[in-house]
Amino acid sequence: MPANPPQRRLLKVFTLLAAGIVWLLLFIGLLWAFGALWFDFPHPGLRRGAAAVFALAAVLVTVFVRPRWRAKLGLAVGILLVIVWWQTIQPRQFRDWKTEVSQPAHAEIEGDIVTLHNVRNFDYRTETDFTVRHETRRLDLRNLRGVDIFINYWGSPYMAHPILSFDFGPDGRICFSIETRPEKGESYSALGGLYRQFELFYVVADERDVIRVRANYRKGEDVYLYRVNALRAREAFMEYIRTVNELYQTPRWYNAITNNCTSAIRQQRAASDRAPWDWRMLVNGFGDELLYENRAIDRTLPFAGLKRISRVNERARAADQDPDFSEKIRVGLPGMQPQQP
Template identity: 40%
Template sequence: MRIAGFFFAIAKLIASLLMLAGVVWACGALWFQLAQTVKSGSARGLILGVWVGVGLYSIYLLWQHRAPKGLLIYGVLLGAILVWWSTIHPSNTRRWAPDVTQQLSGSISGDIATLHNVRNFDWQTATRATPRWEDRSYDLNQLVSVDMATSYWMGPAIAHTLVSFGFDDGKGPRRYLTFSVEIRKEAGESFSAIGGFFKQFELSLVAAEERDILRVRSNLRGEEVYLYSIQMPRAAMRSLFAAYVDKANALVEAPAFYHTVFANCTTIVFDMVRSIVPGLPLDWRLLASGYLPQYVDSLGALARTHDFEALRGAAHINDRAQAALPGEDFSAAIRKGVPQAPALP
């Protein structure tokens, strides 16, 4: 009997922890989603308070030998929340922030990629810019480089990941196009890592000039930006570029939610690269994206002539970005001193 009682108590403890996890999850879901319709924080707090009270009361009943009643009350309310949660779908028709108003799309015909809504903003402050959305064409035969940028804004473990493609026609300066997987903010909205767990943001894929998308981070937002040259065969470069175009078109056709862990600026890029280079190992640094350069370096994919710490010092672009003059080639300026990958077939 004592053994049976022990295992029964363990079962109740496990059930209580699962129920408590459900209470916490539903609090997040209610708080962030009700913000769209219930503007009063006090009203949302009251709704959450009722749910927390019911959840804790259900757990209390579990330990008072009234488990069927507690589980019934909890199950009905949590089931209702889950049904409501399932009705929340991503959309492409909201009142978007200016920097994500337009959606990238494109097509590839033979060697020519045509992109619509490439961003080329002239930023005056971290939040104000002269908007320019442009159509661009790129000859994939001229694709000669891939660079990875990491922009740190929340400590050493978290960074935003961007990928820049370089095109060289042999006649003028190399052209660069940078892709960035981001949240698609609504007007007045700001990023929340916690909100990213609860369908607060749609997913956006931005293609932009480096003077736009890197400079606004290094010069105006106060982020620390690093740029690394990736060693990659040209066929793989081309496949990765095409994967970005396909992802952009997919988001136009079927909007998706951003997720802080499973659908973010690093994991989506990793999924695209893994489809091109099968067998890439999973690694904790894919979640702690600030350490992504070390992960890529462990695969032998970073161009460097010295140890990683020396490379990291050379890769830091902030001083060069801030010193670049308005008419100067910004992309060339930020690459001074950065080891470049050799041309691969």
């Protein structure tokens, strides 16, 4: 029986909607493939040309190839070829790295003793003028007292950089900062971070390095500090150590969405033990608000009041050369009473 007019109209609407979805997906795929060629084509001098040729070919196929399904198939094949090539690009361990990320950390574990090599502890005079110093630290897991989180903003309230700090009492504090690993002369690009431009790097550092440089020497950066509650500190620390050792053996790519400074923390955990996904894990400038809602940080004050007093830039500048830097920046902050192992 032929379809009646309402059914035909409904079928036409669904057909147009399906076609629109297919074209939208193809457009997104073409846009991604164009970026992959623009950023990752193996010969830097030919990258723009390769991307332009791909874009021109896509336009010609869309305009001139008929019937439409052949045009769609041709575009899909072009995208697939770029994906297959892109997957062959491998991260490297050895390049002409910037000094700050030149020495990857690694650890040896013997029972409760963790020996960390290449702990960064630069002495900064300015952001770019510093004395290079990499150290070996011996940590007793039985001395692990707690965990703090620093949230670092560099201009936008929507995006931030989390740094975890583990307090080992007499053995000192160790920070983990998940970053890109730029080469000399290379700078970060948000768009480039969506592609295979940067290797992933775990900076393992003393607080007087990784916090001082952000709070005291980089312009326009704000650093907030919170005590973390109800965290299995030892388990979390060993997750970091495991990842640090894996990266020391096998480098990985950084990705601004799927493997960044926040999502990488979540991915360290077993899939069954990960926190539920929340949009603030991507727009991580609101990460401290998420932690507050989940009772992961101190709640003795309303969140707005807690955040206001948790900014440590002034304390960090006052304690710049003080050997008790870590203690001085914590004075008066909620939940920062000394903890026992």
